[in-house]
Amino acid sequence: MPRDIVAITGASSGIGKEFASRLAPTHDLILIARREERLRALAGEFERAYNTGTEVLVADLSAQDDLDRAAARIENEPRLVLLVNNAGFGTRGRFWEAPLESQQKMHRLHVMATLELTHAALRNMVPRDRGGIINVSSVSAYVRVPGTVSYAATKTWMNTLTEGVYLELRAMRSQVILQALCPGYTYSEFHDRLGVDREELDRRPGFWMTADEVVEASLEGLRRRKLFVIPGWRYRLLAAFLSKLPSGLRLQAEAIGGKLRSGQDEVRSETPKQVKAPE
Numbered sequence: 001m002p003r004d005i006v007a008i009t010g011a012s013s014g015i016g017k018e019f020a021s022r023l024a025p026t027h028d029l030i031l032i033a034r035r036e037e038r039l040r041a042l043a044g045e046f047e048r049a050y051n052t053g054t055e056v057l058v059a060d061l062s063a064q065d066d067l068d069r070a071a072a073r074i075e076n077e078p079r080l081v082l083l084v085n086n087a088g089f090g091t092r093g094r095f096w097e098a099p100l101e102s103q104q105k106m107h108r109l110h111v112m113a114t115l116e117l118t119h120a121a122l123r124n125m126v127p128r129d130r131g132g133i134i135n136v137s138s139v140s141a142y143v144r145v146p147g148t149v150s151y152a153a154t155k156t157w158m159n160t161l162t163e164g165v166y167l168e169l170r171a172m173r174s175q176v177i178l179q180a181l182c183p184g185y186t187y188s189e190f191h192d193r194l195g196v197d198r199e200e201l202d203r204r205p206g207f208w209m210t211a212d213e214v215v216e217a218s219l220e221g222l223r224r225r226k227l228f229v230i231p232g233w234r235y236r237l238l239a240a241f242l243s244k245l246p247s248g249l250r251l252q253a254e255a256i257g258g259k260l261r262s263g264q265d266e267v268r269s270e271t272p273k274q275v276k277a278p279e
């Protein structure tokens with residue numbers, strides 16, 4: 001019997017790759033990202049180990065033609081049971097100092113690609129009354145700190161979209177599941193691309209999680225049909241605490257968080273010329 005299919009964006013590394021590894025033994029996969037050789041290596045690995053039918057879809061999801069091609073594939077796949085909108089990246093520097101181009105690209109990837117792929121998947125899943133979508137957001141949707149303005153804005157948008165669609169589906173008693181996955185600091189290539197030293201990351205013991213832990217929490221949340229999944233009790237506590245504070249106090253807490261954040265000195269001292277685009 002043919003297996004159900006899962007489509008994963010940003011499957012070439014980090015959290016997306018971990019979703020693929022977890023699901024490969026039981027599902028066929030559509031792996032989406034730009035680095036073709038990485039995706040092909042993974043596909044070969046899964047095929048050899050689990051006989052997984054793996055399709056490699058090479059796409060830059062911040063480019064409209066590639067995004068349309070991926071959306072058409074997702075909308076027309078009758079065996080699709082899960083879409084993981086995971087592709088993403090961060091930037092550093094104050095909003096007006098960081099290059100506009102990389103922030104526009106971030107909005108195209110986090111917002112427009114999530115919008116179009118979620119729309120395509122729901123047109124496929126809702127009539128069949130089956131399936132689910134995981135939007136990989138961030139704890140930054142709850143904790144906005146200086147130096148991460150576009151990132152936090154796009155991730156907050158992701159949570160709002162996910163919640164809105166969840167309510168629409170619930171109102172029609174649909175079986176289709178929506179999840180906003182909100183990880184905190186997670187070991188992956190995310191911080192490598194930002195030029196953050198891995199040793200710098202280890203200065204926050206207890207706050208760093210592995211992609212494995214994040215994906216485990218997400219899949220457990222999916223089984224329990226949880227709308228918001230925040231892996232790690234420290235982050236759940238932080239998000240709950242901040243969302244209960246009056247806005248004045250919340251802003252003070254976020255300003256302190258910005259000072260404590262690693263790399264903050266760099267954020268303060270960087271001139272516009274020194275802030276590099278990560279992509």
Ligand SMILES: NC(=O)c1ccc[n+]([C@@H]2O[C@H](COP(=O)([O-])OP(=O)(O)OC[C@H]3O[C@@H](n4cnc5c(N)ncnc54)[C@H](OP(=O)(O)O)[C@@H]3O)[C@@H](O)[C@H]2O)c1
Pocket residue numbers: 009010011012013014015016032033034035036038059060061062086087088089090109136137138139182183184185186187188189190191193
């Ligand atoms: N790591 C963290 O601390 C953390 C915390 C909270 C949330 N997150 C979120 O988790 C998600 C996954 O990040 P990660 O930590 O796993 O980082 P990662 O290892 O850098 O993975 C990012 C993935 O996104 C893909 N990608 C980036 N730009 C793309 C584009 N234009 N088109 C298609 N694919 C693109 C990359 O593949 P290619 O380069 O091959 O295209 C890669 O597979 C992101 O949405 C991120 O915001 C991460």
